[in-house]
Amino acid sequence: MYYLTRQTAFEASHYNRIPELSDAGNFELFGAAANPNSHGHNYVLEVMVKGSVDVDDGMVINLVTLDALLKSEVLANYDHKHLNHQHPIFAKNSHLQPTCENITIEIWQRLVASLPEGMLHRVRLYENAANFADYYGEGPMVYLTKVYEFSAAHRLHSHALSDEENQEIFGKCNNPAGHGHNYILEVTVKGDVDAKTGLVAGLNFLDEVVQKQVHARFDYKHLNLDTPEFEMLNPTSENFVKVIWDVLEPNLRPVVLYRLRLRETPKNHFDYYGE
Numbered sequence: 001m002y003y004l005t006r007q008t009a010f011e012a013s014h015y016n017r018i019p020e021l022s023d024a025g026n027f028e029l030f031g032a033a034a035n036p037n038s039h040g041h042n043y044v045l046e047v048m049v050k051g052s053v054d055v056d057d058g059m060v061i062n063l064v065t066l067d068a069l070l071k072s073e074v075l076a077n078y079d080h081k082h083l084n085h086q087h088p089i090f091a092k093n094s095h096l097q098p099t100c101e102n103i104t105i106e107i108w109q110r111l112v113a114s115l116p117e118g119m120l121h122r123v124r125l126y127e128n129a130a131n132f133a134d135y136y137g138e139g140p141m142v143y144l145t146k147v148y149e150f151s152a153a154h155r156l157h158s159h160a161l162s163d164e165e166n167q168e169i170f171g172k173c174n175n176p177a178g179h180g181h182n183y184i185l186e187v188t189v190k191g192d193v194d195a196k197t198g199l200v201a202g203l204n205f206l207d208e209v210v211q212k213q214v215h216a217r218f219d220y221k222h223l224n225l226d227t228p229e230f231e232m233l234n235p236t237s238e239n240f241v242k243v244i245w246d247v248l249e250p251n252l253r254p255v256v257l258y259r260l261r262l263r264e265t266p267k268n269h270f271d272y273y274g275e
């Protein structure tokens with residue numbers, strides 16, 4: 001089985017507003033996205049298809065065919081449009097919010113009907129660089145990811161090892177004065193898209209929980225010296241990603257945390273899915 005990903009982009013404006021809710025109620029639910037005058041995004045779309053390679057042409061699908069499909073099914077309906085007023089589905093139904101989650105499902109439905117059966121694997125839509133949704137055709141189930149950054153110092157040092165062993169294993173990362181990183185944390189939650197709000201989780205809610213549980217604890221801190229979590233625990237990224245999971249997961253409920261990805265540097269990242 002081969003997997004092929006093609007990227008395209010479109011620019012569109014929209015707002016998220018439930019007609020029955022008050023202005024204040026909409027802003028509480030959707031944050032700034034409830035602005036009735038609209039806002040816009042440079043959306044980036046990644047379409048992943050899968051299949052076997054054709055013996056004659058050596059391809060899973062001709063990219064010219066895929067591009068033509070993206071143009072007629074996606075760009076024609078989305079690019080430089082106001083989604084609430086001009087999109088063939090969202091404009092007809094003011095109760096279907098053009099959230100990142102709902103747009104991702106809508107694009108899947110358009111593409112899956114035009115591709116050979118079983119070929120479409122994933123639709124990923126970036127609303128911006130820090131926020132994207134993944135859809136695999138699993139009913140209303142969408143994976144929503146938000147990317148955060150924070151800065152912290154640490155020293156890799158295990159209390160179970162001698163100073164010499166620590167120096168040998170961790171090298172320059174064992175420097176007693178410490179060193180630091182701009183950590184990038186990807187928080188992926190999964191769940192059924194709420195029929196009324198079009199959301200798996202409110203981004204405001206995610207931001208609030210991450211601010212309180214991650215940034216308040218670790219941002220601009222020395223992990224070994226400033227945080228009780230690492231008083232005795234070696235702050236490797238393996239340990240760090242689990243510590244973050246343990247503080248985030250219970251505070252996100254009933255939203256289901258699916259995966260944390262912690263980037264220590266551009267050269268390495270660590271994924272954790274819970275136990």
Ligand SMILES: [Zn+2]
Pocket residue numbers: 014033039040041127
């Ligand atoms: Zn928006």
Ligand SMILES: [Zn+2]
Pocket residue numbers: 154173179180181264
């Ligand atoms: Zn380090």
